[in-house]
Amino acid sequence: MNLFFSSSYPAVLKVNGLYICTLNDGVFNYSCDNFNINKPPFIEICPLAPCENYICFFPDSSYINNPSSSVVVADLKGGYHFKFNKSYSGGEFAVINQTRLSDGLVTVFNENGKKISIETPYDFYIENLYFDFTLVNFYRPEYYNGKLLFIEFCGDNKCVAVYNLCDKIRPIFMRQVADFSIDDGFITTENYLDIAKHSVQTTWQFDGENFTVKDKVVSCDKDFNRINFCDKVIPYAFLESYLVGGEYKDYLCESIKENTTALSSYLGDFIGVMPPPPFRDINDVGVIYPVKKNYYQVSYFKFSVENGLILNLKKLDE
Numbered sequence: 001m002n003l004f005f006s007s008s009y010p011a012v013l014k015v016n017g018l019y020i021c022t023l024n025d026g027v028f029n030y031s032c033d034n035f036n037i038n039k040p041p042f043i044e045i046c047p048l049a050p051c052e053n054y055i056c057f058f059p060d061s062s063y064i065n066n067p068s069s070s071v072v073v074a075d076l077k078g079g080y081h082f083k084f085n086k087s088y089s090g091g092e093f094a095v096i097n098q099t100r101l102s103d104g105l106v107t108v109f110n111e112n113g114k115k116i117s118i119e120t121p122y123d124f125y126i127e128n129l130y131f132d133f134t135l136v137n138f139y140r141p142e143y144y145n146g147k148l149l150f151i152e153f154c155g156d157n158k159c160v161a162v163y164n165l166c167d168k169i170r171p172i173f174m175r176q177v178a179d180f181s182i183d184d185g186f187i188t189t190e191n192y193l194d195i196a197k198h199s200v201q202t203t204w205q206f207d208g209e210n211f212t213v214k215d216k217v218v219s220c221d222k223d224f225n226r227i228n229f230c231d232k233v234i235p236y237a238f239l240e241s242y243l244v245g246g247e248y249k250d251y252l253c254e255s256i257k258e259n260t261t262a263l264s265s266y267l268g269d270f271i272g273v274m275p276p277p278p279f280r281d282i283n284d285v286g287v288i289y290p291v292k293k294n295y296y297q298v299s300y301f302k303f304s305v306e307n308g309l310i311l312n313l314k315k316l317d318e
Helices: 059-067 233-242 260-265
Strands: 002-007 011-016 018-023 027-030 043-047 055-057 071-075 079-084 094-101 103-110 114-119 126-130 135-141 148-154 158-165 170-177 179-181 186-191 198-207 211-218 273-274 285-292 295-307 309-315
Touching: 011 027, 018 027, 043 211, 059 233, 094 135, 126 158, 158 179, 170 186, 233 273, 233 285, 233 295
Parallel strands: 002 079, 071 295
Antiparallel strands: 002 027, 011 018, 011 043, 043 055, 071 079, 094 103, 103 114, 114 126, 135 148, 148 158, 158 170, 179 186, 186 198, 198 211, 273 285, 285 295, 295 309
């Protein structure tokens, strides 16, 4: 059994009380030849960064299916990957930004972690914010009858959140974006760090309860050309293009193009793609599926590719 570990902050990894390595950048592969999920080793994560918490656990089936809030687990079908995210806890009380509305008060503050509170005459809402930011801006456009509050969180990345301020306050939108606009409707731009460097501009429409996609424009880097890639890269480029709604059919032979409905059902609702771990065949392509909060599973596909076109794809037995 292979256990993989990575961390978004510097930390010491210990197994059964013994120092194994220091996690910082990259992924560490710990080979556990006698792994028994009913009697797993004792894992300790000792943070070397301020405001992070000591983590310890036995990677048994109970923990793997319900990991800690700052731990993400991926079942690799022959191993597990444990990713330790920042907890965003700690820090003294401080108001980051506050604005008074005509009918309420919005405060973004730090109190053992970053939080947002929204007060109106009808409701009070508070939420933990599990990402980094240093600047906050508030917007309340009139064309949604003043019922929607847009909040821009700026740091190393930008995040936009939208809250419905009707009788009961509720969040209806939150995602990381490269940019967004509310000048003429709600438009977001997302840039992806994939092979084609996709950029997706989405126009959203509000149905009174939630936002749905009205229009989407997908583009690639101006220097991207799929004919420059060898056949081994084609499955990854295809899956990434499919995921963002790009021109994925350009990677398919005619017989598969004619049956894209079945292809959609076959691939399912995946959220990412990855190269195979060391214990898999080098030609297997890993596809990542969400199962529940902080828990993912990887399925593997075999692709037949010739002259830059996918002739067949097969989901491998688990």
